[in-house]
Amino acid sequence: MVIERTAAELGRLIGSGEVSAEEVTRAHLDRMTEVEPKVHAFLHVATERALEAARAVDARRAAGEQLGPLAGVPIAVKDVITTRGMPTTCASKILEGWVPPYDATVVERLHDAGLVVLGKTNMDEFAMGSSTEYSAYGPTNNPWDLGRIPGGSGGGSAAAVAAYESALGIGTDTGGSIRQPGAVTGTVGAKPTYGGTSRYGLVAFSSSLDTPGPVARTVEDAALLHAVIAGHDPRDSTSIPAPVPDVVGAARLGATGDLTGVRLGLVREFSGEGAEPGVTAAVRDAVEALTKLGAEVVEVSCPHFPYALPAYYLIAPSECSSNLARFDGVRYGLRVGDDGTRSLEEVMSLTREAGFGAEVKRRIILGTYALSAGYYDAYYGQAQKVRTLITRDFTAAFEQADVLVSPTTPFVAFPFGSRTSDPYQMYLADLYTIPSNLYGGPAISVPCGLSEGLPVGFQVMAPTLGDDRMYRVAAALESAIPPLTPPAL
Amino acid sequence: MAAISREEVAHLAHLARLAVTDEELDTFAGQLDVILQAVARIGEVAAADIPPTSHSVPLTNVLREDVMVACLPRDEALAGAPDAQDGRFRVPRILDEEA
Numbered sequence: 062m063v064i065e066r067t068a069a070e071l072g073r074l075i076g077s078g079e080v081s082a083e084e085v086t087r088a089h090l091d092r093m094t095e096v097e098p099k100v101h102a103f104l105h106v107a108t109e110r111a112l113e114a115a116r117a118v119d120a121r122r123a124a125g126e127q128l129g130p131l132a133g134v135p136i137a138v139k140d141v142i143t144t145r146g147m148p149t150t151c152a153s154k155i156l157e158g159w160v161p162p163y164d165a166t167v168v169e170r171l172h173d174a175g176l177v178v179l180g181k182t183n184m185d186e187f188a189m190g191s192s193t194e195y196s197a198y199g200p201t202n203n204p205w206d207l208g209r210i211p212g213g214s215g216g217g218s219a220a221a222v223a224a225y226e227s228a229l230g231i232g233t234d235t236g237g238s239i240r241q242p243g244a245v246t247g248t249v250g251a252k253p254t255y256g257g258t259s260r261y262g263l264v265a266f267s268s269s270l271d272t273p274g275p276v277a278r279t280v281e282d283a284a285l286l287h288a289v290i291a292g293h294d295p296r297d298s299t300s301i302p303a304p305v306p307d308v309v310g311a312a313r314l315g316a317t318g319d320l321t322g323v324r325l326g327l328v329r330e331f332s333g334e335g336a337e338p339g340v341t342a343a344v345r346d347a348v349e350a351l352t353k354l355g356a357e358v359v360e361v362s363c364p365h366f367p368y369a370l371p372a373y374y375l376i377a378p379s380e381c382s383s384n385l386a387r388f389d390g391v392r393y394g395l396r397v398g399d400d401g402t403r404s405l406e407e408v409m410s411l412t413r414e415a416g417f418g419a420e421v422k423r424r425i426i427l428g429t430y431a432l433s434a435g436y437y438d439a440y441y442g443q444a445q446k447v448r449t450l451i452t453r454d455f456t457a458a459f460e461q462a463d464v465l466v467s468p469t470t471p472f473v474a475f476p477f478g479s480r481t482s483d484p485y486q487m488y489l490a491d492l493y494t495i496p497s498n499l500y501g502g503p504a505i506s507v508p509c510g511l512s513e514g515l516p517v518g519f520q521v522m523a524p525t526l527g528d529d530r531m532y533r534v535a536a537a538l539e540s541a542i543p544p545l546t547p548p549a550l
Numbered sequence: 551m552a553a554i555s556r557e558e559v560a561h562l563a564h565l566a567r568l569a570v571t572d573e574e575l576d577t578f579a580g581q582l583d584v585i586l587q588a589v590a591r592i593g594e595v596a597a598a599d600i601p602p603t604s605h606s607v608p609l610t611n612v613l614r615e616d617v618m619v620a621c622l623p624r625d626e627a628l629a630g631a632p633d634a635q636d637g638r639f640r641v642p643r644i645l646d647e648e649a
Contacts, residue, residue: 162626256607269605298612299605371589382566389567391639396632405642410569422568423578427585429562430554443592445602450595452603484581485588501606525606 063088064225068134068282071228075133078122082115082133086177089135093179093226096550101201102211102221104140105148106180111135114177121175130285132175137227139218140181141188142273143262144168147178151264152196153186155416156394165262166294167231167273174289179227182217186418187385188238188266190214191470191490194481195420203246204547205515209474212242212490218276219246223547229286230276235267236373237470237494239274240506244469244518247508247545249283249535250276252494254526255501256301258287259294267380268299270373270498280507280536284312287528303526311529315536321355323534326462330366335492336471339512344468347509347519350541351466351534359462363454368447369496374488375431375444376499382428385421388413423484448499455500459524464534467493469506469518493520503528507535508545516545553586554579 063085066074074080090108097103118133138144141151143161145168150156164172171178185195193201193216203211204224211220218230219242232239234252243250251274258273265271275286291305325348336344352358390396390412398411417425431440458465470490480486497504502525509519519538523531556579563570563578570578624637633640 159630162622162629256609295614299607299609301607301609365595368592368595371592374585374589375592386567390632391641393630394632399633399642401642403642405644406567407569408642410564410567413567414569414571417568419574419577422563422570422574423581423585425566425568426559426562426578427582429566430558430582430586433562433565439593440589442602443595443597445604446597446600447592447595448603449600450597452606483584485584488585499603499606 064092066228067279068131068228068277069285071134072130072132075118076128082118082177083112085133086111086115086135089179089227096224096226099202099207099550100204100220100224100226101199102182102217102224102226103137103180104150104152104183104198104217107147107178110147111177111179118175118177129174131289134176134229135179135227136171136176136229136231137179137182137218137221138168138231139184139215139233141184141233141264142167142231143264144178144181147181149181151187152184152198153416153418153421154197154395155388159393163262166259166296167290168262170290176289182221182230184217185214186421187264188214188233188235189381189420189424191237191241191487192480193217194477195418197418200477203474204550205247205474209476210245212245212474214238215242215276219243219248219250222276222278223248224550229282231273232276233263233271233273234498235270236377236498237491239276240494240504240518240520241470241490243276243506245474245516247516247547248276248278249280249505249507250274251283251287251505251531252497252503253287253291253528254301254503256299257305257503257526257528258291259297259300261294261296265384267377268384269380270377280532280539281309281312281316283505284308284532301526306526306529308529308532311533312536315533316540318354318537318540320351320534320537323356324462325351325356325358325534326361326458326465327358328366328465328467329360329362330364331467331493335489336468337473337512340468340471340473340517343510343512343517344519347538347542348466351538354537354541361458361461361465363458363496365447365450365454366496369451369499370488370492372444372447372451372499373491373495375440376448378424378428379431379441380428382425382432385425388416420484451496452500455496455502455524464530465522467520469493469520473512473515473517497522501525503531505531505535507538509538509542511545552583553590554582
């Protein structure tokens, strides 16, 4: 079936004319009609525009143009990324119906490479959450078990790819929002080096951490997409003016199954603690599989990693409280209570109260607290210092190891409602993913097996601008273990 | 002892321009207290002499060339506004008429 093909295969089939881009797009749209009532991965499906984009690719091919490796391949874009003329809500009521007047750089690059945007995917509101339960438009259901969460915040893109509704997806990762959904849906999710992919057009949550990246079913597909979206962008002042590492070449090298001389660092502070036994066991088996491919295992110590979660939950809410001040009911989105009798301030307060969900409000209040006079030094200031120490931990660890490995997230997909009453229990999902965000280095989640019949993710962390290393190791692991296929929907 | 009181949460919500309900205040105060107790562990780290990191990319003063580029046409910029009038964003009154 066309929908089960990898993006790399689809690109080759379209490029050689064996199948048209329009057929590929129609097959995915048909699949959506079939499974969306169960999965709810999308907030907006752009049927006509997608078909139009696919036909344009077919026309270019017919005119003799040499197409790129992903031309005509369907992709689902997380709804926190602006798409010109296509709704962008961030899964919030405050942006319901908003249609951006410009494309994000990432989206522009998808168009330039001929990818076909199928629509916008569900997420936790403004990318704050680990389950998509904080979407204002209802959660996404995990294709592996519809009663369980697909991860978050990018649960929609991961579920769409896992359910064969799309070959590829775009996510954004601030504390694990690409990797943790990848882990719990049995898909591949990569957070590039911070600054390696442009934030222009990504609706800001925590600007010093937000990173767009690829979602896919295979490591090679993720690398191909990474190569399309990465690279310097003058419109993002934190974009790194350096060449993109050869991630595709590294993924293909890894797929040969030879890791001779590669040193895997096991983080002592992450060994077992906090993870479910089934997750620990699957990760241990994966490390063993990698050693059979020639990798060497070293134990490294990162003494400040246990403080990454607290540091993150001060830094990210602080930045969010500032960034989300722009939702004031003046320039875009919702406005509530403007009846001629109320002041601007009252209208703003009523608009934000009505437009934001509980988790967003909690984080705005938490960030306002952490930044306020009297608490700044003890909370936000201290968290920034800890961030320096975490970076030093990584630097020291990468002197002993080429990559660091760990579980992606401590637990498999959990049932809906099991972590919403105590927000901190939800935050623990990010335990292993957050250090790379604070440091800025790349990290990838790749499926490594099952626990209680549900997928487990294996995380590979690499040094800043060492994105190629993580793809090599992830691809090697993928080649060494049987593929995970979700049950029929 | 609670790390944060209901009154403090009400004050912070006001600063953040969130017209929270009494019910939300009750819920948030308890939840934020749990979160703050957990993140307060950050104080255990001896970091007095450590420089802060605001950002992982060591770039400073990133400036573009001083050349004119097209900007968003006014109609498009206003198209998503909740209210517009005479080519501008219309907002509620910010000054009393007597003032």
